[in-house]
Amino acid sequence: MQNAAERAWRLGCNTFQIFSSSPRQWAPYELSRPQCDEMKRLRDHYDLKPLVIHTNYLINLASTTPLFLKKSVESFRGEVERALALCAEYLVLHPGSFRGADREAGLLQTAAAIAAATQGLDLVKGNLTILIENTAGAQYSLGGSFEQIAEVLDRLRGVVPIAACIDTCHTHVAGYDIVSEAGMRDTLAHLDATVGLKNVRVWHCNDAKAARGSKLDRHQHVGKGSIGREPFRRLLSDSRLAHAAFIAETPIDAPGDDKRNVVVLKTLATKIR
Ligand SMILES: [Zn+2]
Secondary structure (H helix, E strand, O other): OOOOHHHHHHHHOOOOOOOOOOOOOOOOOOOOOHHHHHHHHHHHHHHOOOOEEOOOOOOOOOOOHHHHHHHHHHHHHHHHHHHHHOOOOEEOOOEEEOOOOOOOOHHHHHHHHHHHHOOOOOOOOOOOOEEEEEEOOOEEEEOOOOHHHHHHHHHOOOOOEEEEEEEEHHHHHHHOOOOHHHHHHHHHHHHHHOOOOOHEEEEEOOOOOOOOOOOOOOOEEOOOOOOOOOHHHHHOOHHEEEEEEEOOOOOOOOHHHHHHHHHHHHOOOOOOO
16 A cells, blocks of 8 residues: 555656555455555655545445445445545545436435445545546446536535546547547536536546547557547646646556656646646
């Protein structure tokens, strides 16, 4: 856990995202006080902020199966507790799958489950905000449109600190045009009108292996996929997004790929207009 801060710094990052438990297991990781203290010390030392935690992939707060929902709520509460213990600023959550219900009911239930799971935990005092991430929108998955993200945010405003995380790969394969200059302008205007650009606290900067509108969530190295370099340059140099953290979730196919993607993003970010 605490090694992640050291590794982030060595890769040339000034922000980073981690899992606080195994991403594909229910059993929660037992986080010790010394680990949290060491994480905080290293983050202060290297000036790494914000710290973003991604929730595990099993959690589905929109589940229509009572047992699965109960497990998901408990697991998500554990995620929030660990995020607070680690002094993380953001906890990223996928809004879930509405299989067995309809989309609207799924969105309502996800919002209700977030409220239930965080009851009695002081996120405001802990300076922790939950971020709802947009998705590729395949089949039953919630969050394939900005409107769906905005709806979850609207339902939780005043209940728990809530904002959004937008993934470039998910946005592209969900069907939004971020590749052409005019498309990016329109997509950002649409994002602003629904979620609000100021509410997007984290951008996941992933290129895509699949085509726009394909709903296939396969991340690619920045600049080497169907999005290409230019859209990332536009995002990284847009002053309206300067408050946000930019995180790569790109594959590691060969040693050094993580560092190469960080270098590419930093190169593209050099000029702010
Ligand atoms: Zn992502």
